[in-house]
Amino acid sequence: MLNHAGFLLDNGLISDNGIYESWKQDVKNEDLIAHLAEHYRFELIGKKVDDLYINEYLSNFLANNNNVYSTLEYLYNEKQKGNDIHLVSGSPDFLIERLAILYGFDWHSSKYYTNKNMEFTGKVKGMYSKRQKQNYVKKLDLSGYTHITALGDTKSDEGLFMFGDYNILVDPSQQTKETIKVPIHLSLIHISEPTRRSYI
Numbered sequence: 001m002l003n004h005a006g007f008l009l010d011n012g013l014i015s016d017n018g019i020y021e022s023w024k025q026d027v028k029n030e031d032l033i034a035h036l037a038e039h040y041r042f043e044l045i046g047k048k049v050d051d052l053y054i055n056e057y058l059s060n061f062l063a064n065n066n067n068v069y070s071t072l073e074y075l076y077n078e079k080q081k082g083n084d085i086h087l088v089s090g091s092p093d094f095l096i097e098r099l100a101i102l103y104g105f106d107w108h109s110s111k112y113y114t115n116k117n118m119e120f121t122g123k124v125k126g127m128y129s130k131r132q133k134q135n136y137v138k139k140l141d142l143s144g145y146t147h148i149t150a151l152g153d154t155k156s157d158e159g160l161f162m163f164g165d166y167n168i169l170v171d172p173s174q175q176t177k178e179t180i181k182v183p184i185h186l187s188l189i190h191i192s193e194p195t196r197r198s199y200i
Contacts, residue, residue: 014043028173133159
């Protein structure tokens, strides 16, 4: 979502109140992330999905963001092995759905509501907090898995880590590492190969 805000700014599709440039200087700052997400939500009011050049953005994003791309490739390879992948994200549904379809993942994200003219209203059902993510995962039937791996990069992802047998904090800030209270790892390398695995 945050990089998409920058894409829209660069193309003159939304205005900047200075928060994006601040976030670029400290991309893992949780307070700046929240402020930029709110600015993004407000700036989309009255626009339509077709105004947002989503396919162009995703192509550029995946080609130029090595950390995200390598993680997605890792998850895609795990999917090819027969493991289940669930993307649980605070990013908008119109971004996560297309990304999930591209890789063949299941997904759940923040829902951005539109009116009868398909224009964004500013109303959002978020997937931002630890509790929101925790409550969603509780609804998944995870009983059939011998192993669950949870990946995240912000403190709200502790809601996922509560269910993981192996938790991976991807490229975290020191602030985030100090906030997470459950055991975490900083590597995608697994010690063992369970028979049926799920990723959230």
